Structures are given as C-alpha cells and as structure tokens.
Amino acid sequence: MLYSEKVMDHFQNPRNLGKMEDADGIGEVGNAKCGDIMKMYIKVENDIITDVSFNTFGCGSAIASSSMATEMIKGKPISEALELTNKAVAEALDGLPAHKMHCSVLAEEAVRTAVKDYYEKNTL
Amino acid sequence: MQIYADNAATTKIAKPVIDAMAACMEEVYGNPSSLHSEGQRAAEVLAGAREITARSLGAEPKEIIFTSGGSEADNQAIRSAALWGKKQGKIHLISTAFEHHAVLHTLEQLEREGFTVTLLPVYEDGIVRAEDVRRALREDTALVSVMFANNEIGTLQPIKEIGAVCREAGVIFHTDAVQAAGHVKIDVREMNIDMLSLSAHKFYGPKGVGALYVRKGIPLFSLIEGGAQERGKRAGTENVPGIVGMAKALSLAAEKLEENGAYEVKLRDALIEGLSGISHARLNGDRERRLPGNVNFCFEGIEGESLLLLLDAKGIEASSGSACTSGSLDPSHVLLAIGLPHEVAHGSLRLTLSPENTMEEVEYMVKEITGVVEYLRGMSPVWEDLEKGARKHVI
Numbered sequence: 035m036l037y038s039e040k041v042m043d044h045f046q047n048p049r050n051l052g053k054m055e056d057a058d059g060i061g062e063v064g065n066a067k068c069g070d071i072m073k074m075y076i077k078v079e080n081d082i083i084t085d086v087s088f089n090t091f092g093c094g095s096a097i098a099s100s101s102m103a104t105e106m107i108k109g110k111p112i113s114e115a116l117e118l119t120n121k122a123v124a125e126a127l128d129g130l131p132a133h134k135m136h137c138s139v140l141a142e143e144a145v146r147t148a149v150k151d152y153y154e155k156n157t158l
Numbered sequence: 159m160q161i162y163a164d165n166a167a168t169t170k171i172a173k174p175v176i177d178a179m180a181a182c183m184e185e186v187y188g189n190p191s192s193l194h195s196e197g198q199r200a201a202e203v204l205a206g207a208r209e210i211t212a213r214s215l216g217a218e219p220k221e222i223i224f225t226s227g228g229s230e231a232d233n234q235a236i237r238s239a240a241l242w243g244k245k246q247g248k249i250h251l252i253s254t255a256f257e258h259h260a261v262l263h264t265l266e267q268l269e270r271e272g273f274t275v276t277l278l279p280v281y282e283d284g285i286v287r288a289e290d291v292r293r294a295l296r297e298d299t300a301l302v303s304v305m306f307a308n309n310e311i312g313t314l315q316p317i318k319e320i321g322a323v324c325r326e327a328g329v330i331f332h333t334d335a336v337q338a339a340g341h342v343k344i345d346v347r348e349m350n351i352d353m354l355s356l357s358a359h360k361f362y363g364p365k366g367v368g369a370l371y372v373r374k375g376i377p378l379f380s381l382i383e384g385g386a387q388e389r390g391k392r393a394g395t396e397n398v399p400g401i402v403g404m405a406k407a408l409s410l411a412a413e414k415l416e417e418n419g420a421y422e423v424k425l426r427d428a429l430i431e432g433l434s435g436i437s438h439a440r441l442n443g444d445r446e447r448r449l450p451g452n453v454n455f456c457f458e459g460i461e462g463e464s465l466l467l468l469l470d471a472k473g474i475e476a477s478s479g480s481a482c483t484s485g486s487l488d489p490s491h492v493l494l495a496i497g498l499p500h501e502v503a504h505g506s507l508r509l510t511l512s513p514e515n516t517m518e519e520v521e522y523m524v525k526e527i528t529g530v531v532e533y534l535r536g537m538s539p540v541w542e543d544l545e546k547g548a549r550k551h552v553i
C-alpha cells in the first residue's frame with residue numbers, strides 16, 4: 035500500500051471539506067501546473083480559529099494533508115496554528131511516502147497564507 | 159465489481175501459458191547449451207519457441223534474439239545501431255517526443271556520449287508524420303526509432319510509410335512494438351522494419367521475457383557479455399520457461415487477433431462514447447488510429463492520482479499520467495507532447511481493456527467515473543475558478 039490507513043481515511047472521508055462563504059481569511063497555495071492547489075478558509079474570533087474548511091485540487095496526500103491540517107488547527111489560537119509544520123501534518127497522518135512530502139508542505143503554507151489574509155483584512 | 163482496466167501496464171497471464179510454462183519447468187530442465195540429451199531437449203524447445211516468435215512477425219528464426227523484456231530489447235537495438243553508425247562517422251539519431259523511457263533515456267545517455275538526437279513532434283493527434291522523418295534525415299543519421307503504438311494514448315503510427323522512408327535512405331529503422339505485438343497485425347517484411355522490440359507480459363505472457371527482431375544483414379552488438387547464447391548477441395542461459403510461455407502467448411494471440419481486436423474495439427468505443435458525456439472532458443490521441451483496447455481521457459479541474467485512488471476503492475483499476483502518480487513534478491511527457499497544458503495533463507485517466515472485460519463493466523465504469531469526476535470537481539478550487547470564469551476552460 036502506497037499510503038497509510040490514516041492517509042486513506044482522511045483522503046476518502048475528508049474532514050472540514052468545502053467552501054466557507056463568510057470566511058475571515060482565505061489562503062490559496064500551490065499551482066495547477068505542479069498538480070496541487072489547496073484553498074483554506076478560516077473563521078477567527080478573539081485570535082482563536084473557531085472554524086476552518088478547505089477545497090483541494092490534488093493527489094491523495096494533498097487532500098489528506100489538507101484534511102489533517104484543518105483538524106490540527108481548529109479551535110487553536112492563531113499563534114499555535116502558525117507553528118504547524120508539514121512534518122507534524124505528515125506525522126499525524128502516520129507518514130507520507132518520501133516523494134509525497136512536498137504535497138504536505140502546501141498544507142502548512144495554506145494555513146499561514148489564510149492567517150496572513152485574515153491579518154491584512156483586519157488591520158485596515 | 160472488480161475490474162482490471164490497466165492492460166497496458168501489464169496483462170493477466172493466460173492459463174494455457176501457465177500450463178505450457180509449468181510443463182516446461184517440470185520436463186525440460188536442461189541447459190540448451192549442453193551437448194547431452196537433456197540439454198538438447200531444451201535446445202529443441204527453444205528452437206520451437208523461436209520459430210513461433212519469428213513467424214508471428216513474418217520474420218525468420220535466426221532474426222530473433224530473446225531478451226529480458228521490452229526495455230532490454232529497446233536498449234540493445236538503439237545502442238547497437240548507434241555504435242554501428244559511429245563506426246562509419248554517423249552520430250545522428252532520430253526518434254519521437256513520446257517514446258517509452260526505455261527509448262528516451264537510452265537516447266539521452268547517447269547524447270551525453272556525443273550523439274545528436276532529433277525528437278520528432280507527434281501533433282495533437284499523437285501521430286508521427288512519415289514526411290517529418292524524411293525531412294529530419296541527415297547524411298550522418300544512424301537510426302530512426304518510432305514506436306508502433308504509444309503506451310499511454312494508444313495511437314498507432316504509420317510504421318510501413320516510415321519504414322519505406324528509412325529503407326530508401328538506407329537508415330536503420332527500429333520500432334518499439336511492445337504495446338502492439340499480440341494486439342495488431344505486424345509483418346516486418348511488408349512494413350520495412352529492421353529492428354523490433356516486444357515484451358511477453360503485454361500480451362498475456364510472463365513478465366521478464368521479450369524479444370528483439372533484427373533483420374538479416376543488420377549488424378547487432380551485445381549489451382551483455384558472457385557465453386555464446388543467442389548467437390553471441392545476448393549472453394546468459396536462456397529463460398527457457400519464460401520463452402516457451404511467450405511463444406504460447408503469441409500463438410494464442412495470433413489465433414484470435416481479429417476476434418479479440420473487434421471485441422475490444424466494441425468495448426472501447428462504448429467507453430469513449432460514455433465518458434464523452436462528462437463535460438470538459440476529452441479523448442487523448444486520434445479517435446480511430448489507436449489500439450483496440452486503449453481509452454485515454456483528460457478531465458479538467460481534477461488531479462489523476464486522487465481519481466485513481468477513488469476508482470480503485472470502487473473496484474476499478476486504471477492508470478494516470480499525472481505528476482503525482484509518476485513520482486516527479488511533471489505530468490506524463492506523452493500528454494505534454496500532444497500539446498496538453500500541464501494542468502490538464504494532471505487530470506488524465508487511462509483505461510486499457512482486454513478480452514476479459516465486458517460491456518457490463520464498461521457501463522459500470524462510465525457510471526462510477528462520471529460520479530467520481532463530479533465529486534472531485536466539487537472540492538476542486540481549480541474547477542471553482544473554471545466555473546466562475548476566473549480561469550479559462552481549455553477543453
């Protein structure tokens with residue numbers, strides 16, 4: 035099996051899937067040319083990420099990493115969410131094949147980009 | 159439902175082939191190079207298999223070299239023609255942009271060794287033009303290598319015409335017929351072929367055995383040095399059971415070539431018809447000039463690996479040319495060669511059929527693929543952009 039059971043579970047039953055209409059921050063990373071795009075939506079109250087969702091174009095590990103990343107930051111303070119690393123996402127998924135690690139980097143970047151978008155929208 | 163639709167990757171070995179191999183292993187254990195009776199029995203079995211292999215191509219037995227498969231046959235044909243060319247000061251090699259890596263990587267290596275390589279375009283239809291071959295020929299061209307049928311999009315090449323161009327110019331013509339042998343009619347004489355590679359596991363034979371046809375009079379050098387097997391052109395004690403299995407598979411294929419082809423075409427066309435019902439989907443490769451069992455589609459807005467995994471969960475075994483299935487960051491060079499943009503090439507699906515597939519399976523595949531494509535599009539930010547016009551549809 036290429037993927038761990040955990041990866042397959044998150045891939046086949048993604049958590050927090052779908053667009054969020056009233057998001058406070060949106061982060062889109064990756065590009066279609068390379069084969070993976072992740073779009074993350076966050077809702078923030080008092081510096082806490084109260085809700086999060088995602089849409090992803092990509093392979094099994096890209097979708098599973100997106101799903102896992104949303105679970106790992108949901109309900110967490112922004113400061114903690116910013117500390118999320120792709121390594122932590124991959125570990126939480128019981129590992130990814132070496133040539134698939136780059137797909138999990140996107141999850142980390144998507145979180146940061148969504149937070150950055152939230153700050154930009156809220157410093158005006 | 160469990161459906162195997164990845165016959166271009168490999169095929170399920172046929173029962174009569176297993177029986178022939180088992181009988182060979184039990185009864186013919188001698189070394190064909192040994193002088194005693196046990197060895198000579200093996201030599202006879204080997205000669206019989208060579209005869210069958212040759213006949214299936216319209217060749218003579220002494221024009222057949224047994225190899226470990228398609229990759230080795232391709233490597234030997236190309237390296238050998240290059241070496242022969244170099245001896246006469248010819249260092250130019252012509253091939254195409256969508257060959258199998260067994261050909262392309264060998265050519266890249268020869269380029270590093272000082273050869274010049276021209277890769278011909280294959281156009282949107284995935285078909286090489288004989289006229290392009292003629293134009294690319296130079297005084298110092300040592301070899302033209304064009305595959306008989308492409309392994310991803312299944313397109314059949316004008317081999318006879320290309321062969322005629324090469325024959326007229328006196329240039330060696332090799333064709334990688336790994337996907338074609340046992341599936342479509344091949345006659346090396348009529349088609350002006352000097353060298354041809356084939357591999358048993360693509361036509362219901364065993365893995366790890368293949369053959370290289372080399373026309374009488376064309377020089378051949380060995381890749382593997384050692385004993386005098388295969389007339390000194392390929393050392394190593396012959397894989398007798400494997401070779402016997404390949405010959406059996408070729409005989410079975412020849413018996414039913416037309417019948418199986420017509421049946422696969424019927425399934426293929428129904429599958430193409432059904433999948434064409436999906437919006438922003440497109441068939442890759444020429445609609446008519448393609449292998450009987452090959453269907454290759456691109457679906458905009460989705461990625462191939464996730465498509466494959468979800469289909470596998472529904473019992474459908476297929477393949478894709480997406481980057482994430484190749485282990486590199488680029489999608490299949492074949493899909494790029496026919497002009498697909500990267501983002502579309504990532505969403506490819508190849509279904510390759512065999513006579514064991516049924517119309518019922520085709521209907522199931524159309525239904526499930528349609529559903530999975532819709533589901534993946536529903537979660538795809540790329541599809542969202544396409545739908546709202548932020549990104550332009552290409553297909």
Ligand SMILES: Cc1ncc(COP(=O)(O)O)c(C=O)c1O
Pocket residue numbers: 166167226227228229230232258260305307308309334336337357358366368
């Ligand atoms: C067109 C083509 N050439 C060469 C090969 C390599 O053959 P083999 O797996 O027998 O080495 C393949 C199979 O993957 C193929 O499809």
Ligand SMILES: [Zn+2]
Pocket residue numbers: 069070092093094095096137482
């Ligand atoms: Zn990926």
